[in-house]
Amino acid sequence: MVMKFLLLPWKPELVFTGTSIMGINPETQKFCSHVDFWDSIKENEYFSLEGFLDVLKQLRIYKTPDLESPKYQILKRTSDYEVRKYASFLVVETKGDKLSGSAGFNDVTGYIFGKNSTMEKIPMTTPVFTQAPDAELSTISIQIVLPSEKDLDNLPAPNKETVTVRKVEGGTVAAVRFSGRPTEDIVLEKEKSLRSALLRDGLKPKEGCLLARYNDPGRTWAFLMRNEVLIWLEEFTLD
Structure with missing residues (x-):
């Protein structure tokens, strides 16, 4: 998943890859839980400090010119x-x-x-x-x-x-x-x-x-x- 963080002027991209596990209630057949495991961290618990620091790391500013780049x-x-x-x-x-x-x-x-x-x-x-x-x-x-x-x-x-x-x-x-x-x-x-x-x-x-x-x-x-x-x-x- 790639998303832009629009709250900062330079609009950094946040990139997360990994595995999502969805739980289904057998009685209602509806999703009842959702857990993401990111490739970039080891501690994937809810409100993981490591995950928070990983997000902060991606918010740093890089100046990328508004020019075409290889896809x-x-x-x-x-x-x-x-x-x-x-x-x-x-x-x-x-x-x-x-x-x-x-x-x-x-x-x-x-x-x-x-x-x-x-x-x-x-x-x-x-x-x-x-x-x-x-x-x-x-x-x-x-x-x-x-x-x-x-x-x-x-x-x-x-x-x-x-x-x-x-x-x-x-x-x-x-x-x-x-x-x-x-x-x-x-x-x-x-x-x-x-x-x-x-x-x-x-x-x-x-x-x-x-x-x-x-x-x-x-x-x-x-x-x-x-x-x-x-x-x-x-x-x-x-x-």
């Missing part, structure tokens, strides 16, 4: 991460230097600002991804997501040979969100902690990871920034 469905939310099902999306990408770096950013933004074969200007989206395919960070790519109404057949060709446009197939990922400046050390520590939590819970993370950055670092206070580390999963089934 996804939240399958499960634990205390450590979300499991999401992403639809396929298109990206324009080029070579980067490190997960937290900006090398290549001007080349991919140049493509959407009109430096392409038809000089077409393409609307900006969010987030900016940087991707590493393996733990050694042997190669890094920087990517901007393209609007969902686009497809590979109606996109202009890049002017630079180092810039490419490709389709990212949909799939299941685990994601952890955090604020602040996403330095390389912080990103790698978040990736390590996320991977450890996934292995602990019996999931099968693939090699590599992505960093998603949603904000302009020159115009956003660090404590408002929305950043995410994502790891693709081999497979996922709901319990």
